[in-house]
Amino acid sequence: MALKQLDHVRWLLDKDFKAGMRVTGLIYGDSYIIQNLEKEGALEQIANVACLPGILKHSYAMPDVHWGYGFPIGGVAAFSMDDGIISPGGVGYDISCGVRVMLTFLDQDEVKPHIDELTAAIFTKVPCGVGSKGAIKIGESDLLDVLANGALWAVKKGYGTKEDLECIEESGRLPHANASYVSKKALERGKPQLGTLGSGNHFLEIQVIDEIYDENVARRFGLNLGQVTVMIHCGSRGLGHQVCDDYIKVMLRAMTKYGIKVPDRQLCCAPLKSQEAREYLGAMQAAANYALANREIIGHMVRDVFLRFFPKAELKLLYDVSHNMAHIEKHELDGVIMDVCVHRKGATRAFPPDHPSLPEKYRPVGQPVIIPGSMGTESYILVGTKRGMEECFASTCHGAGRVLSRKAAMKSEDADTVLKRLEQKGIKVMADQMGTIREEIPEAYKDVSRVVDVVEKAGISRKVARLRPLAVIKG
DNA sequence: ATGTTC
Numbered sequence: 001m002a003l004k005q006l007d008h009v010r011w012l013l014d015k016d017f018k019a020g021m022r023v024t025g026l027i028y029g030d031s032y033i034i035q036n037l038e039k040e041g042a043l044e045q046i047a048n049v050a051c052l053p054g055i056l057k058h059s060y061a062m063p064d065v066h067w068g069y070g071f072p073i074g075g076v077a078a079f080s081m082d083d084g085i086i087s088p089g090g091v092g093y094d095i096s097c098g099v100r101v102m103l104t105f106l107d108q109d110e111v112k113p114h115i116d117e118l119t120a121a122i123f124t125k126v127p128c129g130v131g132s133k134g135a136i137k138i139g140e141s142d143l144l145d146v147l148a149n150g151a152l153w154a155v156k157k158g159y160g161t162k163e164d165l166e167c168i169e170e171s172g173r174l175p176h177a178n179a180s181y182v183s184k185k186a187l188e189r190g191k192p193q194l195g196t197l198g199s200g201n202h203f204l205e206i207q208v209i210d211e212i213y214d215e216n217v218a219r220r221f222g223l224n225l226g227q228v229t230v231m232i233h234c235g236s237r238g239l240g241h242q243v244c245d246d247y248i249k250v251m252l253r254a255m256t257k258y259g260i261k262v263p264d265r266q267l268c269c270a271p272l273k274s275q276e277a278r279e280y281l282g283a284m285q286a287a288a289n290y291a292l293a294n295r296e297i298i299g300h301m302v303r304d305v306f307l308r309f310f311p312k313a314e315l316k317l318l319y320d321v322s323h324n325m326a327h328i329e330k331h332e333l334d335g336v337i338m339d340v341c342v343h344r345k346g347a348t349r350a351f352p353p354d355h356p357s358l359p360e361k362y363r364p365v366g367q368p369v370i371i372p373g374s375m376g377t378e379s380y381i382l383v384g385t386k387r388g389m390e391e392c393f394a395s396t397c398h399g400a401g402r403v404l405s406r407k408a409a410m411k412s413e414d415a416d417t418v419l420k421r422l423e424q425k426g427i428k429v430m431a432d433q434m435g436t437i438r439e440e441i442p443e444a445y446k447d448v449s450r451v452v453d454v455v456e457k458a459g460i461s462r463k464v465a466r467l468r469p470l471a472v473i474k475g
Numbered sequence: 476a477t478g479t480t481c
Contacts, residue, residue, distance in 0.1 A: 069476095092476075093476045093477070094476040094477080095476095097476070130477070130478075130479065131477090131478050131479095133478095189477095189478075198476075198477085199476080199477080199479080200476050200477080200479090201476080202476080235476070236476095237476090237477085238477065238478070240476085240477095241476065241477045242477090244476090244477095245477090324476090406479090435479090
């Protein structure tokens with residue numbers, strides 16, 4: 001057995017597991033999570049990532065890990081800027097897919113009597129579902145502006161406030177975006193979709209804070225028991241998908257050109273110093289800016305609707321963070337601080353207290369981390385820790401993580417039964433397509449509280465609060 | 476995730 005248990009929640013995948021592994025695998029999980037890992041091929045993928053050139057320390061797997069395109073979802077891998085690589089498969093098809101939480105100044109008792117109308121009004125306002133479009137109309141030059149400026153563009157156009165920006169990662173704008181590396185096809189797909197939620201696991205929830213674990217941090221974040229919040233989970237839509245598709249082809253050519261050998265073609269990549277890497281980074285950051293703008297615009301639309309019902313709602317942004325990104329960040333290795341390229345695919349950046357990238361108001365406690373649960377289950381707010389910074393490149397989990405494939409989930413139950421069950425729990429659900437409801441049944445996912453307990457026990461982030469859904473909008 | 480198989 002190549003997996004060595006280090007403590008209750010840490011497992012080391014030995015280099016003997018597979019020929020070509022340059023580093024060990026470090027997996028966070030309890031025994032249930034480790035069992036699931038073996039049966040679905042994720043373990044093999046963790047080992048494959050460990051074979052990539054220039055990988056640093058470990059190939060990491062968070063407790064929500066499961067099989068993905070090339071890299072596992074829930075995987076983290078950092079690469080040296082000197083001899084490392086960048087890979088579209090390590091970011092994922094939905095570039096900068098991520099999540100934000102907005103805080104109302106309303107108690108659940110004020111909102112509950114209006115929840116049906118409120119949810120219906122948001123459902124009408126925010127287009128959702130596969131191929132959804134038409135939230136706002138922009139031309140080619142505005143789209144280029146979005147790709148260059150992210151959420152800053154949205155705020156400039158009145159879709160959001162200046163105060164939002166400091167609570168978005170990278171202040172809402174990735175600086176090395178370069179739209180000239182984004183294909184015409186990607187631009188065409190993205191133009192009509194700005195301000196739309198999309199489909200799959202994307203959602204919009206109205207929630208209530210029903211448990212506080214850390215009073216001090218919760219106070220700093222502005223979280224109170226009974227307070228209503230809004231969570232938005234979506235990404236870069238067809239534009240990001242097309243960028244990934246385009247650059248997988250570029251990287252397959254680059255592998256031949258640079259003589260890179262990988263155990264799985266889906267891990268195709270290019271040296272970080274190459275022109276191909278520069279172009280992917282520019283295109284990926286442009287797609288990420290699209291996603292940041294998208295969440296800012298949707299947030300603004302939700303704010304509009306809430307204010308119509310409740311003039312004092314406010315909807316202050318707690319934080320907006322991506323969980324599908326490669327970032328070039330400073331990390332300490334063997335006592336030396338250096339730039340490294342951290343791929344987080346279905347994993348969340350979680351900066352510790354005092355990190356210079358954090359807005360000043362969060363510096364004393366650390367970065368808010370947002371962990372959505374599966375449909376109808378609780379979500380969590382965590383906070384980044386020093387140990388996470390030192391041990392796993394400031395990373396943590398991103399959600400519940402699938403245990404059933406979309407296809408397998410589709411077979412299990414009809415949508416009406418799922419909706420009825422959620423209704424009995426007092427959760428209002430509105431969806432564009434019933435197929436999505438079946439794909440997203442809670443049984444298709446791990447228990448998010450189990451996942452969060454693992455990262456807390458490991459000390460790579462800490463629980464702050466739990467959010468219970470009142471209403472869910474699905475694509 | 477995705478104009479859910481250009």
